[in-house]
Amino acid sequence: MDENNLSFQKLKEILRSQTPEPCSVCGGLLKVETIKLDQLEKDKLYVLEDAPAFVCQQCGEVWVPKQVLNELDKMIELTTKKTGKNIKENKK
Numbered sequence: 139m140d141e142n143n144l145s146f147q148k149l150k151e152i153l154r155s156q157t158p159e160p161c162s163v164c165g166g167l168l169k170v171e172t173i174k175l176d177q178l179e180k181d182k183l184y185v186l187e188d189a190p191a192f193v194c195q196q197c198g199e200v201w202v203p204k205q206v207l208n209e210l211d212k213m214i215e216l217t218t219k220k221t222g223k224n225i226k227e228n229k230k
């Protein structure tokens with residue numbers, strides 16, 4: 139859990155250091171904010187709280203950068219692995 143927060147923190151810093159392109163919906167200013175991101179993966183819904191993303195200050199459109207999506211994929215992989223480990227530990 140702490141590892142996830144750390145990488146999110148890092149990502150947030152990376153995003154903040156970037157100059158976001160204007161919103162492609164309304165041309166408004168994008169700001170880095172933390173959002174709730176959910177992704178359906180193999181019939182399981184993964185919800186990420188505090189995921190960094192660009193949010194349009196004018197229309198509220200959310201733009202999730204590729205880096206965050208990659209991170210999300212990694213986390214899903216980790217969660218799947220962790221679940222497998224827990225099942226093994228429970229058998230002891």
Ligand SMILES: [Zn+2]
Nearest residue numbers: 161164194197
């Ligand atoms: Zn917009």
